[in-house]
Amino acid sequence: MENLLLLFAGTVLVNNFVLARFLGVCPYLGVSRQVDTAFGMGMATTFVMVIASVVTFLIYHLLLVPFGLEYLEIVAFILVISSLVQIVELFLQKMSPTMYRAMGIFLPLITTNCAIMGLALLIVQEGYNFVEALVFALGAGVGFTLAIVLIAGIREHLEIADIPHSLRGGAITLIIAGLMALAFSGLAGVV
Amino acid sequence: MSLLNDFKNGLWNEHPIFRLLLGMCPLLAVTTTAEYGLAMGLATLFVIICAEIVISLVRNLIPKKVRIPSFIIIIATFVTIVDYTMPAFFPEIADALSIFIPLIVTNCLILARVEAFASRVSLKRAIADALGMGIGFTWGLVLLAGVRELLGDGSVFGVQILGEGFPTWGIMGLPPGAYITLGIILAVINQIIRMRHKKTREVS
Numbered sequence: 001m002e003n004l005l006l007l008f009a010g011t012v013l014v015n016n017f018v019l020a021r022f023l024g025v026c027p028y029l030g031v032s033r034q035v036d037t038a039f040g041m042g043m044a045t046t047f048v049m050v051i052a053s054v055v056t057f058l059i060y061h062l063l064l065v066p067f068g069l070e071y072l073e074i075v076a077f078i079l080v081i082s083s084l085v086q087i088v089e090l091f092l093q094k095m096s097p098t099m100y101r102a103m104g105i106f107l108p109l110i111t112t113n114c115a116i117m118g119l120a121l122l123i124v125q126e127g128y129n130f131v132e133a134l135v136f137a138l139g140a141g142v143g144f145t146l147a148i149v150l151i152a153g154i155r156e157h158l159e160i161a162d163i164p165h166s167l168r169g170g171a172i173t174l175i176i177a178g179l180m181a182l183a184f185s186g187l188a189g190v191v
Numbered sequence: 192m193s194l195l196n197d198f199k200n201g202l203w204n205e206h207p208i209f210r211l212l213l214g215m216c217p218l219l220a221v222t223t224t225a226e227y228g229l230a231m232g233l234a235t236l237f238v239i240i241c242a243e244i245v246i247s248l249v250r251n252l253i254p255k256k257v258r259i260p261s262f263i264i265i266i267a268t269f270v271t272i273v274d275y276t277m278p279a280f281f282p283e284i285a286d287a288l289s290i291f292i293p294l295i296v297t298n299c300l301i302l303a304r305v306e307a308f309a310s311r312v313s314l315k316r317a318i319a320d321a322l323g324m325g326i327g328f329t330w331g332l333v334l335l336a337g338v339r340e341l342l343g344d345g346s347v348f349g350v351q352i353l354g355e356g357f358p359t360w361g362i363m364g365l366p367p368g369a370y371i372t373l374g375i376i377l378a379v380i381n382q383i384i385r386m387r388h389k390k391t392r393e394v395s
Contacts (some may be wrong), residue, residue: 020366022220026299029215074293075267084259114297116215119341120291164383171210171374178370185365 004135007053011139014188017115018147019181023140024115028148029173031106038152044106046141048088049119050083053137056120057130077120085110115144148186152177194319201323207300208331209380214300218332219290219369225348228336230284232329234273234292239301240321241269243309247317250310257276262305263296270296300328338372339363 017023017065024045031041056077064070089107110116119140123133154176163172207213214235221231245265253261256362274292278285285292304324309317337347343363346351362368 022216022366022369023218023294025215026213028211071271074271074296075264078263078296079260082263114294117297118213118216118294121293125290130300164378166385167374167378168381170315171377171381174370174374174377178367178374180368181365182362182367185367 008139008142009133009190010154011136011182012143012146016143016147016184017118017140018144019021019177020182021118023118024113024144027110027113028151028177028187030143031172032148032152032155032173035149035152035156037055037106038148040104040143042141042148045110045113045144046114047106048081048085048110048115049137049144050134052084052116053078053119053123053133055084057133060124062147073121073124077117081116081120090175093107115140147180151180177182194315197316197319198323201320201325202328202330206331207328209377211300211303212280213303214298214328217294217298218335219366219373220291221288222332222336222339222369223287223364224340224344225333225336227284227287228332229329230277230281231288231291232325232332234277234288235295235301235328236296236322236325237273238266238295239304239325240318242266242301242305243321244314246305247310247312247314253310258310259302259306261293262302262310266301266305267296270351283395300324335369335373335376338376339368342372343368 011017015021018025018028027041027045033037052162058075059076059080064072064076069076085107089100093106119137121154123136126136151173155173158172158176167175195268201207205211208215208218208307217231217235222228242265243264246262249316262382270293271294277292308320312320340351341347342360344350345359360368363372
C-alpha cells in the first residue's frame with residue numbers, strides 16, 4: 001500500500017509526465033489558453049489513460065506475450081489506443097451527454113497524444129503489475145492535469161501582459177514551462 | 192520548380208519545429224547531446240520518407256473513412272523497423288533514446304504531413320516534402336541539442352569547444368533547460384522573421 005502511494009505521488013510530482021518526462025507536450029502547449037478547457041483536456045486525458053493502461057496491459061500479457069508477438073507492441077498499442085478513444089467517445093455520447101459536452105471535443109486530439117502511448121510503453125518497460133499499472137496511469141493523468149491547469153492559469157494572466165513581440169505565443173509559453181519544470185524539480189527530494 | 196519548393200518548404204518557411212510547433216515531445220526529450228539529437232532526427236527522417244512514399248503509392252486504394260487508422264499502421268510498421276534496428280547497430284544511442292524511438296509513431300509531425308500532403312499528391316512531391324520536413328526536423332533537433340550540449344558540457348558532438356575553465360550549466364541537461372532553450376531559440380527565430388519582413392516592406 002505504501003509503495004503504491006509513493007508510486008502515485010512520485011508520478012504526479014517528481015516524474016511528472018509533462019515536466020520531467022516530456023510526454024504530452026503538444027496538448028500542454030496547444031490547449032492551455034484557458035483554465036476551463038485545460039481542465040477538460042486534463043480530465044479527458046486522465047480518463048483515457050486509465051482505460052488505455054488497463055486495456056493495453058491485458059493485450060500485452062494475455063495476447064502478445066503468450067504468442068511471442070512482443071515485436072508487434074507498437075502496432076498493437078497504437079491501434080488499440082486509437083480505436084479505444086473512438087469507443088469512449090461513442091459511449092460517452094450515448095451514456096453521459098454532460099460528460100461528453102465537457103470533454104468530447106478533446107477526445108479525438110488524444111489519439112496522437114504521446115502521453116497515452118508512452119504510458120503503455122512505460123508500463124511494459126518498468127514491468128509493473130496490474131495494480132501498479134493502474135496507479136501509475138492515474139498518477140500520470142493527475143500529474144498531466146495539474147501541469148496543464150497551472151500553466152493555463154499563468155497564461156490567462158499573460159493575456160493582459162505586455163510581452164515583447166518576438167516572445168509572444170510559443171516562445172513565452174515554453175519559457176514558463178521551463179520555469180515550472182524547474183519548480184517541480186525542487187520536489188525531487190520529497191518522494 | 193515546384194518539387195524544389197516542396198523540399199525547401201520544410202527547411203524554413205514551414206519548419207516543423209519553429210513554425211508549426213510539431214513533434215515537441217521527442218524534440219525536448221532527447222536533445223541532451225547533439226549526437227542523440229542527430230540520431231533522433233535521422234530515425235524520424237527514415238520513418239517520414241518511407242511512410243510518405245508508401246502512403247502516396249496506395250493513396251487511391253485506401254477508403255476515405257479508414258484512412259487515419261491505415262496511415263497509423265503504415266507509420267507504426269516503419270517505427271517498429273527502426274525500434275529493432277537501432278539497438279542492433281547503436282545500442283548506446285538506443286538506450287539513451289529509450290521509449291522515444293517507439294514514440295516516433297505518435298509524432299504529430301508525421302501524421303500531419305501524411306494526412307495533409309502525401310495522401311493527396313504524387314510520389315515525387317511526397318518524397319520532396321518528406322525530405323524537406325525530415326531534414327528540417329533534424330536540423331532543428333541538432334541546433335537545440337548543440338546549444339544544450341555546448342552550455343551543459345562545453346562540447347558539441349563530444350568535441351570539447353569551450354575551455355576547461357568554463358563553468359558548465361548543469362540545468363541544460365535537465366528538463367527545464369530544454370524548455371527554456373527552445374523558448375529562446377523560438378524568440379530569436381521570430382525576431383529574424385520580423386526583421387526580414389520589415390526589410391522587404393521598406394524595399395517595396
